[in-house]
Amino acid sequence: MAETEQQGGSTPEDEAAEANTTFMVPKKEISMVPDMGKWKRSQAYADYMGFILTLNEGIKGKKLTSEYKVSETVEKLLDLLGTLDRWINETPPVDQPSRFGNKAYRTWYAKLEQEAEALVSAVLCADKHPAAPEIAVYLKEAVGNSTRIDYGTGHEAAFAAFLCCLCKVGALRVDDQLAIVFKVFNRYLEVMRKLQRYYRMEPAGSQGVWGLDDFQFLPFIWGSAQFVDHPTLEPRHFIDEKVVNEYHPDYMFLECIKFINEMKTGPFAEHSNQLWNISAVPSWSKVNQGLIRMYKAECLEKFPVIQHFKFGSLLSIEPTKP
Template sequence: MADSEQQAASSPEDDASKANPAFIIPKKEISMVPDMGKWKRSQAYADYMGFVLTLNEAVKGKKLTCEYKVSETVEKLLDLLGTLDRWINETPPVDQPSRFGNKAYRTWYAKLDQEAEALVSAVLPADKHAAAPEIAVYLKESVGNSTRIDYGTGHEAAFATFLCCLCKVEALTADDQLAIIFQIFNRYLLLMRKLQKTYRMEPAGSQGVWGLDDFQFLPFIWGSSQFVDHPTLEPRHFISERVVHEHHHDYMFLECIKFINEMKTGPFAEHSNQLWNISAVPTWSKVNQGLIRMYKAECLEKFPVIQHFKFGSLLSIQSTKP
């Protein structure tokens, strides 16, 4: 590599391979509402949506329990998530007057903040270690906010971004697509549910009854894709407790419904009105397309969510249009 290229790096880490650009620590670029145009034209937006839609296609019509390849990198990522889970057990909630936002979460988060780079390095191939400081930022962003002790779809997007970056440096490959959703993302959801329950995390920027869900969005998109062309289960069936009980092990969408039913009381139509409305859509294909449109409008095109997004070399603010 030419000396001039190495000098152009914005971080102390040298390039580990000629194929990769100089890695940089991601930072915020969207500070005002008019900046949203920059985001929608950015390479990051194109890459992120491309990643979400590629995985949406990969899981179409497939059960969580189907057979697929589990690579060494996938196993290392599962170990990483297992470590974060173990730290919850080691950091019990503290006694405090307020019911929500247990301050023990900050102790748990401080450990992740300290260890994230090492955890990511352990997942990456040796020749990609230079990418660890950049990719670790997205891992830290993906588990909630330690000041507000809240979690929402922006944090969820950071985890998808974390996985997208691992694909961009080729730590994960096209062969890993099913495992990315059915193993890694599913394990991440279990971790987040445990964090939410243990530390009583607040929903970040929740729209209450008008939102799809207090905490997640992507598993509803990918979960609805799993149901496309299902011979018997239609959208109207997911509000049946019997259907949820019998099929949640196979379908991510139903796992989400099961968690909502455990966490909320009262009629489903009242506490989860948007999901109730979705149950009236005639086909899963239409549900899936509608959820993708809704995700763009309600998450990716909302300034309160995107102002926190961070851009680096792997997910760039540079425009896709000349």
């Protein structure tokens, strides 16, 4: 099914097809619930889903520790994420009465807001620099909200959109697929987990025990793809702590479970009921397909999430071309 959906979307193969693009600073286009139809018919939706599904196919059955090409652009993205990580160390939490939402996050975020364009320019070749102001918006949206000091799947989607834009301008290419997920996205998750811990960020729009996870969704999709056709590990195994401890360096899904186990107390079935239910699904390919459907329904088709999404020339609100 995924293959048919990929046809309308952009993939990391979209080299510099955007050479003639007039770049623009992305802005919100979804202001009311009826606008959601515009989003689902948009080129941005097709490109975004095509990107997610292409990566999903590319990493099936592969470990985080497998060998793959690491391009210069990937190295530069890792440097960018390393800078964000270093800024956390340089911006310690402040003493405040409320336990959650440490205000030092706003100082950290202000630095990113100031530096985002320069950080993105450093990733791009000189001839792609005109795209930096547009692409930088997605980077700023990808790390949480500085007013509410929260983070959720909408912010995660902005980071995927950031990577998708880098593909559309030809900075990332089709042979970067494994590195996009295993190196760049995985490093992004590490930095986000550090932010969440350090500044005690609130989950944005959390559904509590009825949500898949307080903060992330994509690593569960891509993480389940890694397990497709695994000879021994089945979905029922990920709730076994011994399995998690042994195999988490190889599998994104288990890294997520490990983080949940560290952050939450009490029986897994109570604090992570949806994941507990998933452990009863018979095969990883069924888990993977189910999570893609759930992602569309619970994230991409929910107004509270998509109202914050921004549209420019690279991810356009215009309807998909027939």
